[in-house]
Amino acid sequence: MAKAPLAEMLIESVKMELPDTKTMHIKWPDGYDCEFKTGQFITTFWADTPTYKRAYSLSSCALDRGFFEVTIKREGKMGTRVVDWAKAGDKIMILPPAGRFLPVYDPPGKHLICIAGGSGITPFRGFAREATRRQLDTRITILYSVRTTGDIIFNEEFRQLEAENPKLQFLVSCTRLGAEDPWPGRRGRITPEYVKTLVTDAANTVFYACGPAALVDAAEHLVMGDLGLPKQQCILEKWG
Numbered sequence: 441m442a443k444a445p446l447a448e449m450l451i452e453s454v455k456m457e458l459p460d461t462k463t464m465h466i467k468w469p470d471g472y473d474c475e476f477k478t479g480q481f482i483t484t485f486w487a488d489t490p491t492y493k494r495a496y497s498l499s500s501c502a503l504d505r506g507f508f509e510v511t512i513k514r515e516g517k518m519g520t521r522v523v524d525w526a527k528a529g530d531k532i533m534i535l536p537p538a539g540r541f542l543p544v545y546d547p548p549g550k551h552l553i554c555i556a557g558g559s560g561i562t563p564f565r566g567f568a569r570e571a572t573r574r575q576l577d578t579r580i581t582i583l584y585s586v587r588t589t590g591d592i593i594f595n596e597e598f599r600q601l602e603a604e605n606p607k608l609q610f611l612v613s614c615t616r617l618g619a620e621d622p623w624p625g626r627r628g629r630i631t632p633e634y635v636k637t638l639v640t641d642a643a644n645t646v647f648y649a650c651g652p653a654a655l656v657d658a659a660e661h662l663v664m665g666d667l668g669l670p671k672q673q674c675i676l677e678k679w680g
C-alpha cells in the first residue's frame with residue numbers, strides 16, 4: 441500500500457474525558473487508506489496555521505479502521521484550541537501515523553509494563569484495546585501515576601477492558617490525595633521497590649514509558665538503573 445498522504449479530515453465527534461482533556465474522533469476522508477500500528481502518533485495542524493504542527497499519540501488502535509482518535513490535554517496553543525474550541529464538524533489536517541513506540545505482541549508470552557503519567561496514558565489505551573480484542577496472551581500491566589482520582593483518563597474503559605481481559609491490569613497510583621479521601625488504591629509515586637514486585641520474568645518483560653520528559657527520564661532510570669535491564673527492554677516516548 442502506498443504511504444497515506446497528508447489529508448484534511450472531519451472531526452466527527454468530540455468527548456471531554458476530563459475538564460482539561462478532550463478526545464477527537466477524526467474520520468478518514470473517502471478513498472483514504474492507511475497502514476499503521478498501535479502506539480504510533482499522527483501530526484496535526486489547522487489549515488489556517490500550517491506551520492504550527494503538533495504530534496499526538498493515537499489513543500485508538502490499529503484494529504480501528506476508518507478513523508483516528510487522539511486525546512489531548514489543554515496546554516499551550518494547540519492544546520487550548522483543541523480542548524476549548526474544536527467541535528464536531530470542524531476539519532483538521534493530518535499527517536500519516538509514524539513512530540516506533542510499538543507494543544511487542546510477538547513472540548507470545550511477553551509482559552509489557554507500561555508507565556504513564558497524566559495524558560501519557562493515551563497510547564496505552566491502544567495497546568490494551570488491541571490485545572483485548574485479539575485475545576492475545578500478552579500480559580499488560582499499566583502503571584498510571586495521577587495526582588488525584590479526578591485526573592484519571594479513560595478509567596471506565598480500562599476497567600471494562602480489565603473485566604474482559606484477565607491478562608490486563610490497570611494500576612493507578614495517586615500522588616496528591618488528601619488523607620481523608622476514601623480511594624482504596626495505591627498512593628504515592630511509582631518506586632523501584634513497587635515495580636520490582638510486579639516483575640515475574642525479567643527476561644520476557646518489556647517496559648514502556650510515555651509522557652512529559654521528567655516522567656520518562658525517571659522511568660528510564662528506574663528500568664535501566666534500578667532494575668538493571670538492557671536498553672532493548674525499555675521503549676520510551678518523550679513528549680517534550
Ligand SMILES: Cc1cc2nc3c(=O)[nH]c(=O)nc-3n(C[C@H](O)[C@H](O)[C@H](O)COP(=O)(O)OP(=O)(O)OC[C@H]3O[C@@H](n4cnc5c(N)ncnc54)[C@H](O)[C@@H]3O)c2cc1C
Nearest residue numbers: 481494495496497511512513515516517518519559562679
Ligand atoms: C510523539 C508525541 C506524542 C504526543 N502525544 C500527546 C497526546 O496523546 N496528548 C497530549 O496532550 N499531548 C501529546 N503530545 C504533546 C503535544 O505534541 C504538544 O507538545 C502539547 O499538546 C503542547 O502543545 P501546545 O501547542 O498546546 O503547547 P505550546 O504552545 O507548545 O506550549 C508548550 C508549553 O509551554 C507553555 N507555554 C506556552 N507559551 C508560554 C508562555 N508565553 N509563557 C509561559 N509558558 C508558556 C504551555 O503552557 C505549555 O505547557 C505528544 C508529543 C509527542 C512528541
